[in-house]
Amino acid sequence: MTADPAPVDAAAITAFLRRRRLIAPDAQVQVEALPGGVSNDVLALSAPGLDAVVKRALGQLRVEQLWLADPGRIDTEGRALQIAGRLAPGAVPDVYDLHEGYLVIERAPRSWHTWKDELLVGEVRVEIAEHLGRLLGTWQCATAHDAWTRLQFGDRTAFTQLRVDPFHRTIARRHPELRDQIEETVEVMDRADVCLVHGDYTPKNVMVAPAGEDPDGLWVIDWEVAHVGDPTFDPAWTVGHLLLKTMHRPGAAPEYAAAARRFLAAYEAAVDGAVVLDPAQLVRQTACLLIARVDGTSPAGYLDDRAAARTRELGRRLLVDAPDTVTDAWEDLP
Numbered sequence: 602m603t604a605d606p607a608p609v610d611a612a613a614i615t616a617f618l619r620r621r622r623l624i625a626p627d628a629q630v631q632v633e634a635l636p637g638g639v640s641n642d643v644l645a646l647s648a649p650g651l652d653a654v655v656k657r658a659l660g661q662l663r664v665e666q667l668w669l670a671d672p673g674r675i676d677t678e679g680r681a682l683q684i685a686g687r688l689a690p691g692a693v694p695d696v697y698d699l700h701e702g703y704l705v706i707e708r709a710p711r712s713w714h715t716w717k718d719e720l721l722v723g724e725v726r727v728e729i730a731e732h733l734g735r736l737l738g739t740w741q742c743a744t745a746h747d748a749w750t751r752l753q754f755g756d757r758t759a760f761t762q763l764r765v766d767p768f769h770r771t772i773a774r775r776h777p778e779l780r781d782q783i784e785e786t787v788e789v790m791d792r793a794d795v796c797l798v799h800g801d802y803t804p805k806n807v808m809v810a811p812a813g814e815d816p817d818g819l820w821v822i823d824w825e826v827a828h829v830g831d832p833t834f835d836p837a838w839t840v841g842h843l844l845l846k847t848m849h850r851p852g853a854a855p856e857y858a859a860a861a862r863r864f865l866a867a868y869e870a871a872v873d874g875a876v877v878l879d880p881a882q883l884v885r886q887t888a889c890l891l892i893a894r895v896d897g898t899s900p901a902g903y904l905d906d907r908a909a910a911r912t913r914e915l916g917r918r919l920l921v922d923a924p925d926t927v928t929d930a931w932e933d934l935p
């Protein structure tokens with residue numbers, strides 16, 4: 602079965618913007634599809650007085666295998682952006698509207714790009730890693746053990762459909778020899794309801810200003826699977842993605858390692874003891890991510906066969922012979 606194409610419907614979006622009085626009744630809207638997403642339609646909109654991005658969640662993802670997810674997650678994303686922006690002003694786009702399944706948000710300056718774009722070419726600005734660590738610590742500290750956050754973000758349906766099933770459960774089936782460790786990871790994650798978790802805290806969901814432009818220019822986007830859960834999940838994904846880039850570009854390994862260390866140090870300073878990460882779970886989550894990016898439902902497109910084999914081996918080693926801290930992974934790369 603192929604994914605539903607969900608065509609860009611400029612007329613429907615224009616009618617929506619008029620109904621919501623986000624544009625004048627006679628205004629024309631320019632609509633441009635943005636690249637990247639497989640789980641949403643993401644479009645840039647420009648009209649007099651409006652420069653925005655609109656996001657609409659797909660029920661069926663644009664990947665080869667059948668993969669379904671509850672489109673109601675767009676509401677979670679809108680609410681999470683609002684909370685995240687309140688707790689760390691300027692760190693996420695403003696929310697202009699959230700209605701009828703459309704999330705309308707502030708558009709980044711045209712010069713911005715994703716952090717992934719830089720990392721893939723071996724350009725590693727450790728200050729970005731530090732900024733992200735500080736933000737994550739701030740968000741976790743402010744939402745840790747908080748009853749209101751649990752009420753708002755207690756539902757894990759989308760997280761399960763978009764992360765746990767396609768990543769952890771899929772690799773547990775494909776790697777029976779690692780099933781115990783993967784299941785332990787999932788059990789610990791299921792039991793944890795510590796703080797707000799972004800759920801995709803990765804370089805492709807970080808938009809940054811070009812070097813030398815605006816040192817504070819950084820947004821964390823794409824909060825569709827936000828929930829209250831395991832505090833190791835987000836740091837594991839950032840560190841795991843730096844390991845994936847290391848597998849892709851071994852020559853820049855020291856820079857990626859430095860970025861991971863700076864990220865974790867900044868996180869710890871900002872979280873200020875409100876959350877204490879379980880180092881073993883952090884290693885396991887990182888390992889699961891690595892294996893999932895080669896053997897899960899949506900493999901990373903930039904790894905060639907050799908890099909994929911080394912990634913799988915690194916993930917396996919981290920699960921069966923876990924180091925004390927996750928950044929030790931860089932000490933003994935396959």
Ligand SMILES: Nc1ncnc2c1ncn2[C@@H]1O[C@H](COP(=O)(O)OP(=O)(O)O)[C@@H](O)[C@H]1O
Nearest residue numbers: 635637638639640641643654694707708709823
């Ligand atoms: N507010 C924004 N301003 C500019 N570009 C954006 C914005 N939000 C998303 N994009 C672009 O659209 C892509 C997909 O958006 P994202 O929210 O990550 O959706 P998905 O869940 O489909 O990955 C991003 O990688 C980025 O390039």
Ligand SMILES: [Mg+2]
Nearest residue numbers: 638805806823
């Ligand atoms: Mg994204």
